[in-house]
Amino acid sequence: MTERFVHHVPVRWSDMDAYGHVNNARFLTLYEEARVAMFFVGAREHGLGSFEEGIVIARHEIDYLKPVDYGDPVRVEMWVSEQRAAAFTVSYELFDDGVLASRARSVCVPYNLANGHPRRLTEAERDFLRPYLEVTP
Template sequence: MDVYGHVNNARFLTLYEEARVALMFTGAREHGLTSFEQGVVISRHEVDYLRPVDYTDAVRIELWLEEIRASRFVIGYELWSGDSVASRARSVCVPFDLANQRPRRLSGPERDFLAPWQA
């Protein structure tokens, strides 16, 4: 909570992260895909804060894929509070080989999993 009694702006990124993790880990695992668990890093976040959210407000996140490229994909989000959008954001995600500490390309199965989410 910030000094004004609203959800702190940094918490918005945590909520977006929770939605992204649900897609790439829980959702992907339900489709038999576990390779995202081997590493995905964020190279960029963009967040627009449209209105404050009170701590008592129920929120929901909608997400979609804006872009899928060979070595990155962009997730778009909206954070809803009640009947209105409180924030919009984008994350540039890069598949990453943790063992070798370097970016990698999306695999065919990863692209197939992400494709239906593309707007």
């Protein structure tokens, strides 16, 4: 079974819209905070710092399943649903009070910020991603 990286993200008052729900655009921020935790903090704990040198987002897609209200932190679960030589897709599920509220995907591209171009995943990065890589039968 694919391992999931789990991160709890606080919902801030500034995330709310006029209707008292988390604004649809702020979902990207919640997902971003979880993704940063995975690729900066989680990877660093495994001795890997290269993701901190640059990852850019090539694509986002989000499905909104239920409104999220201000209150307790939301739980974001992440895994890698596709991996290529120079890109990988992070899939997410966001839970509010244990109920699935949103699903999303982000296509991430390792990027050499100093030289200004995409780069391939290193073997160490592939090793870090491996437990989270979704295996399809």
